[in-house]
Amino acid sequence: MKDWAFTTTIEEMEAATNSLLETAQKVGADTWQQRVKNQTPHCGFGESGTCCRICSMGPCRITKKAPRGICGCDVHGIVGRNFLMFTAGGAATHSDHGREICHTLYQTKPDGNYTVKDPEKLIRIAKEWGVETEGKDIYDLAHEIAEMALLEYGKPFGTQRFLKRAPEHTQKLWHDAEIEPRAIDREVSQSLHMSHMGCSSLPEALVRQALRAGLSDGWGGSMAGTEFSDVLFGTPKPIDTEANIGVMEKDNVNIVVHGHDPSLSEMIVYYANDPEMIAYAKSMGAKGITVSGVCCTSNEVAMRHGIPMAGNYLNQENVVLTGACEAIVVDVQCIFPALGPLSKCFHTKFITTSPIARIPDSEFIRFSSATAGDNAKAIVKMAIENFKNRKPELVNIPNLKQKARVGYSVEAIVKVLDGVANSQVDEFGTTKPLLECVTSGVLRGAVAMVGCNNPKVRPDSAHIGLMKKMLENDIIVITTGCAAQAAAKAGLMDPEKAKEYCGAGLKRVCELAGIPPVLHMGSCVDISRMMILAAELSKDSGIPISQLPVVGCAPEWMSEKAVSIGNYVVATGIETFLGVDPYVKGSSEICELLTGEHGVKDWVEAKYVVDTDIESLGDKMIACIEAKRAALGI
Numbered sequence: 001m002k003d004w005a006f007t008t009t010i011e012e013m014e015a016a017t018n019s020l021l022e023t024a025q026k027v028g029a030d031t032w033q034q035r036v037k038n039q040t041p042h043c044g045f046g047e048s049g050t051c052c053r054i055c056s057m058g059p060c061r062i063t064k065k066a067p068r069g070i071c072g073c074d075v076h077g078i079v080g081r082n083f084l085m086f087t088a089g090g091a092a093t094h095s096d097h098g099r100e101i102c103h104t105l106y107q108t109k110p111d112g113n114y115t116v117k118d119p120e121k122l123i124r125i126a127k128e129w130g131v132e133t134e135g136k137d138i139y140d141l142a143h144e145i146a147e148m149a150l151l152e153y154g155k156p157f158g159t160q161r162f163l164k165r166a167p168e169h170t171q172k173l174w175h176d177a178e179i180e181p182r183a184i185d186r187e188v189s190q191s192l193h194m195s196h197m198g199c200s201s202l203p204e205a206l207v208r209q210a211l212r213a214g215l216s217d218g219w220g221g222s223m224a225g226t227e228f229s230d231v232l233f234g235t236p237k238p239i240d241t242e243a244n245i246g247v248m249e250k251d252n253v254n255i256v257v258h259g260h261d262p263s264l265s266e267m268i269v270y271y272a273n274d275p276e277m278i279a280y281a282k283s284m285g286a287k288g289i290t291v292s293g294v295c296c297t298s299n300e301v302a303m304r305h306g307i308p309m310a311g312n313y314l315n316q317e318n319v320v321l322t323g324a325c326e327a328i329v330v331d332v333q334c335i336f337p338a339l340g341p342l343s344k345c346f347h348t349k350f351i352t353t354s355p356i357a358r359i360p361d362s363e364f365i366r367f368s369s370a371t372a373g374d375n376a377k378a379i380v381k382m383a384i385e386n387f388k389n390r391k392p393e394l395v396n397i398p399n400l401k402q403k404a405r406v407g408y409s410v411e412a413i414v415k416v417l418d419g420v421a422n423s424q425v426d427e428f429g430t431t432k433p434l435l436e437c438v439t440s441g442v443l444r445g446a447v448a449m450v451g452c453n454n455p456k457v458r459p460d461s462a463h464i465g466l467m468k469k470m471l472e473n474d475i476i477v478i479t480t481g482c483a484a485q486a487a488a489k490a491g492l493m494d495p496e497k498a499k500e501y502c503g504a505g506l507k508r509v510c511e512l513a514g515i516p517p518v519l520h521m522g523s524c525v526d527i528s529r530m531m532i533l534a535a536e537l538s539k540d541s542g543i544p545i546s547q548l549p550v551v552g553c554a555p556e557w558m559s560e561k562a563v564s565i566g567n568y569v570v571a572t573g574i575e576t577f578l579g580v581d582p583y584v585k586g587s588s589e590i591c592e593l594l595t596g597e598h599g600v601k602d603w604v605e606a607k608y609v610v611d612t613d614i615e616s617l618g619d620k621m622i623a624c625i626e627a628k629r630a631a632l633g634i
């Protein structure tokens with residue numbers, strides 16, 4: 001076992017949090033650590049998925065004495081419906097994020113708030129969709145493609161356009177299993193229809209629709225979110241940044257962006273760098289302006305501008321507890337309502353911006369693409385003017401940060417790995433160098449590690465522990481979301497330091513390509529990038545996705561979105577390992593369908609593995625990768 005001397009340990013992160021919790025106590029602030037205690041133990045019916053409250057005859061809770069709800073639904077139907085509703089919530093959320101991005105694309109104009117930053121990508125997608133591009137103005141094309149993308153949400157006939165990106169083998173599996181997603185809104189809506197009182201209670205039908213709704217997210221709404229964010233804001237390229245709470249700066253105005261939609265944070269970043277705003281901050285006694293981020297909004301601006309990452313999901317209260325946060329500006333998703341009352345204990349302005357995320361005790365500045373510049377400027381100004389209200393005796397920014405190289409879009413990965421082997425590359429590049437590393441055994445395989453934090457798991461310990469284990473075993477890690485930020489905070493994205501902890505093969509690849517062994521691929525919607533990468537690897541090798549030595553893992557997941565993600569990753573043929581139970585253990589039939597050898601595995605050639613013992617989860621992941629290698633004879 002290596003001595004991970006250069007990384008930031010979980011203990012150091014906890015010590016930093018504890019010092020912030022002392023401030024919380026001083027000012028009488030409520031924190032999630034306390035609320036977890038108040039909520040423990042959790043309801044056993046809820047945890048096993050056996051509580052039904054979809055009509056007003058109940059709620060019905062299934063026990064040995066009462067094996068059916070009042071309508072007669074058994075435990076398998078109840079657990080299955082709950083699982084499907086969870087998925088629909090996640091698919092709706094990710095996809096609606098994608099829809100907002102499409103609307104923003106529709107608003108682009110040469111001198112507007114939003115412009116087309118990656119015209120090549122736009123043209124590539126247009127060609128893929130059979131749209132004539134020759135001689136067309138790029139903004140006319142942007143508007144045409146945006147409208148086509150928006151129609152994917154409600155088209156009356158046909159299936160999602162992006163499905164054609166999958167290998168033919170995968171497309172056939174989806175077709176045969178009848179899980180090809182049609183219009184995105186239709187899949188969400190049909191999921192809620194099926195789980196309504198008096199509709200489906202057949203486990204197989206519920207799980208099949210859960211996969212279909214998940215696919216409408218991963219190969220529909222999320223993919224639109226990612227692709228058109230790239231068109232709007234630029235396709236990420238490797239860029240250096242820093243991560244952990246110490247990126248906030250004591251003498252500067254600190255603005256923290258939090259949420260998911262880059263349309264807002266891009267503008268905040270732009271105006272925070274405006275010389276006029278910097279001069280204004282100086283006139284207010286600050287040395288400058290620091291924008292940092294939390295959750296996926298942070299990933300978006302880190303990948304494109306090198307904006308530092310202050311923390312992930314369970315760190316969102318920490319940024320306020322530093323006493324040095326002038327404004328925490330949020331858009332949508334993963335935002336604790338607790339930030340309202342917490343901010344009131346400090347001078348912090350808690351600014352909500354979206355009609356989709358209205359939260360008590362916040363200041364609401366409605367953000368829209370038409371007025372984006374003015375909105376962002378007003379927010380930055382508000383933060384600057386709040387600097388003077390700081391209480392110096394409450395300021396405590398723990399000195400914890402690590403360097404991180406981020407920005408590994410599929411395009412970037414293909415490009416950097418081309419330096420490792422001398423394969424021929426076509427116009428858009430190829431994954432062949434990566435495949436050569438895997439088939440030769442230099443790399444044993446890859447893990448896509450994604451997802452949130454969850455107080456049920458010691459924060460970040462599962463992400464970081466599993467990543468270290470993979471690196472030592474020559475397994476490269478690709479990551480998004482809060483898992484990515486966990487890696488960055490620990491130092492696993494510092495190419496110089498992290499390579500020292502890899503097995504010999506992975507270390508060599510990292511040195512030759514100048515990459516860290518844990519690759520930051522973006523935010524939650526960017527898991528669609530991982531699907532594209534898997535599809536390209538399969539097409540370039542002729543090996544079905546399910547046979548590649550690649551697995552997915554969400555060891556600390558918590559949100560409905562994560563269940564939707566899990567469903568589309570599994571449905572894409574990638575075995576997916578969870579460290580938190582998805583509220584299904586109350587039904588042997590649903591568990592069998594999701595984790596057995598003859599459920600979803602028969603339809604899509606992959607399944608879930610759930611193990612809350614993280615060490616054992618890691619062993620199973622490695623065993624799965626090695627078994628796939630053995631089956632391929634490599």
Ligand code: MSK
Pocket residue numbers: 260295296312313333334450451452453480481482483523524558559561562
């Ligand atoms: S932000 S969904 S806590 S990864 Fe995408 Fe993090 Fe999970 Fe939110």
